[in-house]
Amino acid sequence: MSQLPISAPLQATLDKIIKLTNSDRYEAFTYCEAGFAAARAAHDDAAFIAIAIQYGLVIDQHGYPDESINILYEALQLAQSYHHFHDEARLLNVIGRAVYTRAEYRRAMQAWAHCLEVATLADDQVSWVWAKLGIAQIYDALDDHATAVILLQQAQERAVYLHDPILLLNVLLNLGVNLFQERQFEAALQTYHESLALARELNHLDDIGETLFRIAQLLLEQGQITEALDHLGQAQQICEQSHHMWALANIYGVRAQIYQVQNQISQALLDVQHGIDYASASGSAHIEMRLRLLQSQLAEQNHDAELTLAAFRAANVLNSKISPHDHRQQLAELEDLAGLRPSSGRILLELANNPLLERCSLAELAAMLCNAAGQIIRQVRASYWEYLPDQQALRKVHPQLDVNIETFNPPLLQSLQRGETIVAHNAQHHQYTWSLYERLLLPEKLQSVLMIPLRLNESLYGVLQVGYAEKTKNWSTDEVQYMNQLAMIGTRALANIERHIFQADIARLNAQLQQNNNELEARVVERTIELQKAMEHLIETEKLASLGNLVAGFAHELNTPLGNTLTAATTLLDKNRNLLETINAGVMKKTILLQYLDETSMIAELVERNARRASNLIANLKQVAVDTASSKRRQFNLHQVIEETVATLIVSLKKRKVNVFNEVPDDIELNSYPGSLEQIISNFINNSLIHGFSLDANGEIHISAQQINDEQIELSYWDTGVGIAESIKKRVFDPFFTTRFGQGGSGLGLYLVYSLVTGTLGGGIELRDRPAGGVWFVLRLPIVAPAEPSQEFDLLRH
Structure with missing residues (x-):
């Protein structure tokens, strides 16, 4: 995104701050404070960001207080909202420097590691080297000067290549410090003199003074007191x-x-x-x-x-x-082991496996999500908002209020619709949340908020809002990640809620169809046109129902690899935290590092296996879902399409003792409509499971094919079930005919099969007698389907 312009008066203030940063930090600080006030009054976000970057370089003279670091986070959220990756990287660097100076090494490492990622995204090599320099300073603080020297020498090469004298000056100064600690006095002195020359050339008084005392420190070590x-x-x-x-x-x-x-x-x-x-x-x-x-x-x-x-x-x-020992984290781990208070990972894992998610209402889901958010991040207030697309508004579901429908500003709503998480360290001045502050947030005294969208099929369904009251909170990377994981669990439950609503609508429609069946038969001739429209709608409903069951089944199947991946990721976080504690404690040993590498390698393999399993499932789902939901024609391998279709029914098949055998040769290629063919095979298999086999019966389903000539193939489907009674064989393809009216059957399954075969695919279908029992359907299909599939349905085919 292009850079926003800075107004002329604020540009003059910024220039003054830059000039004073390395010569008089007190005066620079005063100009920064005035600049922030003017930028806020003028809503000049670009100026606020630019001043904050310089502000991070001068606030060390004021002890890096919380309120100053809060301003840096406020500027960071502005840069992120505008997708200004270059400014975001520079702000992450000064935030890392600020918390490093306060000896908060874990936060510093997080900031600089994130800076490396954003700098790479922005192709900002200068910020990348600054982050490398910061990480080297952490090694220096933890007395691992040898590693710091290696990192700084790498940074030196990059700074020379970039021709950036300020960056090179800082690298050289820190390199000299660590060479001195490694007792490489001659190399350290040479490095100090190089940095001193650069500092004088740049007229950086603070760097000149620092280099001189570093040289004095070295001279003292060599006994040159005078x-x-x-x-x-x-x-x-x-x-x-x-x-x-x-x-x-x-x-x-x-x-x-x-x-x-x-x-x-x-x-x-x-x-x-x-x-x-x-x-x-x-x-x-x-x-x-x-x-x-x-x-x-x-x-x-x-x-x-x-x-x-x-x-x-x-x-x-x-x-x-x-x-580096985080006593609160240690306490949380002990509480987790003792069962007094579970860890964040355990809370998410238990919620993900909670059977209530399969059958809860929206209000119950909202309460569970808000309760989990409060357990994971203490002292926050969580609420859940349902999106109302017709009104372009949101309705608070939990906790409920007397007046609970609100209209969000368009930029905020559009960001949520795109699936972007809103991270507002300072909600009053955030680009998206400031317009909500006085109306929604201030009455609850919320100063910082997270807004995490819950989306299904690229559509916004709801928003989980997590707020912190009384004072500003700088949300950590871990907290944002945990809330996004919580939203993913909520999205899965929303899919179940939608599925149940859809199934209830189908059942209600079936009841209505049964009630009106006799009347419809008497008036079928005069109502042909109207019935044809209703039929088209019902067939599309049947397709969507099938697709909905497919998605629901895959959600069940994906739960295991995703649950394993979540558990492994949580374990990896704990391993990383323990390793960082060891590093910060200065007791790092090779054996500890090797053990850490062995354990994390095993965890990574577990994540890779489960991620690959989930990826394969999703790949099958994506292809089948796209084909099923559309009527697009394409070239495809018949064996592969049958295999993918059977895979989508794995959840239903796993519960039964029925085996499906795909005996279609590998070399049959069709230029046709795979979505229609997948719908046909799915209906056949579902009919076999519902009508052909009892719940505990063993059985087999066989699907085979052969090429008859250059233009046609013959596709056979047969099972070893109870078959179809002779008295009803002539009616199996009739619309609305079913032996299970009122029990979930619509009477459209085989009619849809007949319509797709004879219409879309341009072929024919026949129900044959099988001497050994069971059902046997034979389809004759053209290798190249008709260019214009028929949209007409034979309503009076008796």
């Missing part, structure tokens, strides 16, 4: 000018280490306290933790037991915050 102090002095002056706070925290920390070496403990304690103040103000928890540990050491040397203990405790508190 040179180190000189570099620190230059770095401090530049960083104070540019308000580079976390760099100042490091500068004071390095200087404190120098005073410690010189045994000037009192001065060292003063400097380390300055560093702690700067680290705390900038929200750099990992830097503050290191400085607290240094403070504890210095206090111990100074024989200050109280400060020693206080600093050590403060360092441990910070370490527990930085630690």
Whole structure:
């Protein structure tokens, strides 16, 4: 999608922010705050997004507070709503940087991993390298400097190729840090000097100051105290000018280490306290933790037991915050094992296998979906809305209100109709939800919402809305994924509801037909035209009923591989989370990684097998459903069409002891109407199962064919069932004739077969006697069907 233009006044503000980002972050921050207010007032979404990207680079001086990160998510949802993948990738990168600085490494990894995907989609190589750089920083924070060096060297090659000096500067600076940690001092110093030259060329004061203190840190390690102090002095002056706070925290920390070496403990304690103040103000928890540990050491040397203990405790508190162990997740796992509160995966799995989904009402389904959403994401309010296509509106089904029909704005409705999930971190300013905010969301105090569409056959049927009250919530990738999985389960139940409604309509129609049969026979001649119209409608209804049963059967069959895939995916998520915890804890071992690879390989194989099984089922369903629902003519292999048709009836056949044998040769090709032929075979098999065999009887069905001449084939269908009584053989092809009126039989099955054979396919059909018992139909079909299939029905064929 093309980029939206930025208004001239806001473009001037943006230019000012860009100029100040690397020279005076405090002033840049002030301009950002004013820019956001002006962009909102002018509804200039492009300006809001562009300012937010710069905002992510300057808010480190304010400690990356929640409200600042919320603004980044608000801009992200705007970029996503406009499908601006380039801006989305850049925002994901600064979000990753923000949460990384707060030592929230799991969220940072998620943001940068998503950035890699979006950058690839947008062909944005620069953002891709920034994400690689961010991931390398996580390895650095977790003390895996060797891996960080490898990633950064790869990023360096790409940055050189892209001729992007800002990107190359950041890569070189981080590469120097990790080379220093790997004690490759000469390579680190050379890399620092390259980054310093680039920073001076770009006039990036913050990067100049940071590089100088990094060089001072290296000089200190090599014992060059005087040179180190000189570099620190230059770095401090530049960083104070540019308000580079976390760099100042490091500068004071390095200087404190120098005073410690010189045994000037009192001065060292003063400097380390300055560093702690700067680290705390900038929200750099990992830097503050290191400085607290240094403070504890210095206090111990100074024989200050109280400060020693206080600093050590403060360092441990910070370490527990930085630690990747998610105690809430561990608690959830224990609750799951103890049966107190199931995990999200278990909730979804149990709901997917709940037998109530096969026969529930819409209101019951809505209640189950909303209840499950509340269990998966705590403290959310869920509601279900039914789509009313005639009114282009939605009706709240659960929880019900006195006035529960609402009209959504056209862009939101169109997005839901396309099947797009609406992720509104800030519902008041989201492109699609802001118009609903005061009317629907504010009365319930909802600040953040997810809207997940439920669709059948590409049509919108309903919307699951999940809201968070009181404050803004930045929805995680896992939460969005869980809600989409919940909507998939709801879609399956909606298909069952539609099927039951359809079957009830058919039963009601059958009852009406039985009631009026005598009257229709007396008036059949004078009502031929009207009856012909009704007949056409009923035949289409029979086709749709058959297609509906086909889809319902496949939904049953797909449940097993999809359920297995869901279970495997949930297990894989847990394995990934455990591995990340191991990495973040710094206890990663080769044996653990090998075990993880073995286990995830097995899980991947399980997912692949079940996905392939589901894919094959869906491929058969797609071909048969398309052919059955349409009257398109095409070239096809007769054996293959018979095989696919039998496969669609697998659910009915699995419940019976009847075997179907496809004995059609592989080399018979027809240019005809496969949908009509599939309908004929389906009706034959269903008639055999209903009339020919009892529920527990063993039996066989055989389908064979032979080519008679260059123009015709003969197709035979016979079974070993009870057959057809002699007294009714002459009437089997009559419309409305059935031995099961009032018991689900419409009397149109074999009439439809006769009409399709003699009309659409241009052939003939005969019921023959079979000495061994059972039923035997023989069809003579042209190899090339007539160009214009007949649309007339022989209503008075007696």
